[in-house]
Amino acid sequence: MAEIDTHRGDHRPSARLLMLFGLIGFCAGLPFYLFSSILSLRLARNGVELTVIGFFAWVGLLPTFKFLWAPLVDRFAVPGFARAWGGRRGWIMASQLGIVAAIVGLALSHPDGSLALTALWAVLLAFWTTMLEIAADGWRIEVAGDAAMQGPIVAANIWGYRAAMVGAGSGVLLIADRAGWVAGYLAMAAVAGAAFLLIAATPPERGGGRVVALATGTLAVAAMFAAVALLLAAVGWLALSLFTATGLSSSTNVTPWVLAAAMLPFAAMALAIPAIRRMAPDAPARRSGAIGPYVDFFWRYGFATLAILAFVALYRMGDVLALTxxxxxxxxxxYSLRAIGVADGVVALAASIAGVGLGGWLASRWSAGRTLALGALLAGLGNFAFAWLGTQPQERFALYAAVAADQFGNGFAATVFVVYLSLLVNPGFASAQYALLSGFAFLLPRLIGGSAGAIAADIGYPAFFLLSGALSLSAIILLPVVLRAQPREVAA
Structure with a gap:
């Protein structure tokens, strides 16, 4: 998007760039609650048992593996869209169309008579949301190479993200309270469609042929959507068959299996690091389009990579578990749908905006250690607020206070965390390496999140939220180690 000024003379991003990243954040945030916490509430209202609802948290596992296809976003372009709007914006537009289609499908799957079908639409929504984030994150890192630039851009992006996330969650509940779940989800599909039109209305990188480019791009996205849907359906069927064949059921305690699976990536990477560290700077593996970005990261940080990955996996643990x-x-x-909707609307949005704003401001002025420690503390307190809520009478003030504490802490922690991850990556592999880090940051939390229902059933909700808050605080223990990690300063 060469026509957009990236920064002012004082090394701060331009207002036009901030507005654009705010819009992109809005597009990415709008579907998030629709396949996570709002869907969990819908399933609960439709009589689905708690343990099965917890399994739906594994829908969020798909974005954790986005590093597997992130290099494709850098190497290939969407026909039609890319010709007029460029590669990054082309993928953002394609992803937005996929989001619209998936929300419509999720709406029409109500009342969740077929949980497999509901899960498929939820996974499709998560996939296209992830595709949008890959393109947007890579571009953001390319245009902002230091904390002074990253702080304001990340804040604008997360403001848009959380405004859409909170607004969509609240909007669905308020509409569902009056007109039902189908109407609530379809209304959000309409909003997502309007956001696509706003992006399409931005100035193209190349003049002429916008109508033809839109038509060509839309047909290409339809073909991609169908192919991805068939692939995910086949994978889901295979996974469900294996689950049934092993004798597992919704009553099985899968927590040990989940924890064991979560440790496998750490073990595999630990085994590979010695060989990677011995590679020459120009080794073929570092130049590979498929694995080069990831080999480069482990080559630059060595065994410190394990400490970094452990830290990022732990840092958002409490947020993910509480969200589930x-x-x-x-x-x-x-509490009624209306009360929950108001709490997730005005209250959550105001608290989130305040947390994100403070996080972005401090990230550009304080050291990473101070902002990350404060973020972990605030996120932990947000989890503790839900445990406190369970001890209070059913009063809206208590609900609003708990939601405000949670959203403020999460907003602050998310902002400083994104700035930290962005400054870890090699700008030459921006999309792929950020996809690896941000995906791995949620791998362990989302794996355990799938067992959240079983854990809460065993220990109770208050103890569950105390545990999730403690996990957020425990990330502070690793801060001295990860802050000392320094990469090899060799160009990729």
Missing amino acids: LSKPFVNTLG
Whole structure:
């Protein structure tokens, strides 16, 4: 997007760039709750048992593996869209169309008579949301190479993200309270479609042929959407068959299996690091389009990579676990959809905006260690607020206070965390390496999140939220180690 000024003379991003990243954040944030916490609440209202609802948290595992296809975004372009709007914006537009189609499918799967079909639409929504994030993250890192630039851009992006996320979650609940779940989800599909039109209305990189480019791009996206849907359906069928064949069921305690699976990536990477460190700077593996970006990261950081990955996996642990069951928990307390919708609307949005703004401001002024430590503390307190809520009478003020604490802490922690991850990557492999880090950051939390329902059933909701808060705080222990990690300063 060469026509957009990236920064001002004082090394701050331009207002036009901030507005654009705010819009892109809005597009990425709008579908998030629709396949996570809002869907969990919908399933609970439709009589799905708690343990099965917890399994739906594994839908969020798909974005953790986005590094597998992230290099494709850098190497290939969407026909039609890329010709007029460029590669990055072309993928963003394609992903937005995929998001619209998946939300419509998720709407029409109500009342969740076929959980397999509901899961397929939820996974498709997660996939296209991830594709949008890959393109946007790579571009953001390319245009902002230091904390002074990253702080404001990340804040604008997350403001848009959280405004859409909170607004969509609240909007669905308020509409569903009056007109049902189908109407609520279809309304969000309409909003996502309007956001696509706004992006399409931005100035193209090349003049002429915009109508033809739109038509060609839309047909290409339809073909890609169908291919991805068939692939995910086949993988889902295979996974369900294996699950059934092994004798597992919704009553099985899968937590040990989940924890064991979560440790496998760490073990595999630990075994590979010695060989990677011995590679020459110009080794073929580092130049490979498929694995080069990831080999480069491990080559530059060595065994410190394991400490970095452990830290990023732990840092957002409490957020993910709380998100998985916060809506079902509030539902058990007897709050109405309207009360939950208001809490997730005005209250959550105001608290989130404040947290994101403070996080972006401090990230550009404080050291990474201070901002990350404060973020972990605030995120932990947000989890503890839900445990406190369970001890209070059913009053809206208590609900609003708990949601505000949670959203403020999460907003602050998310902002400083994104800035930290962005400054770790090699700009030559921006999309792929950020996809690896941000995906791995949620691998362990989302694996365990799938067992959240079983854990809460065993220890109770209050203890569950105390545990999730403690996990957020424990990330502080690794801070002295990861802050000392220095990469090899060799160009890729």
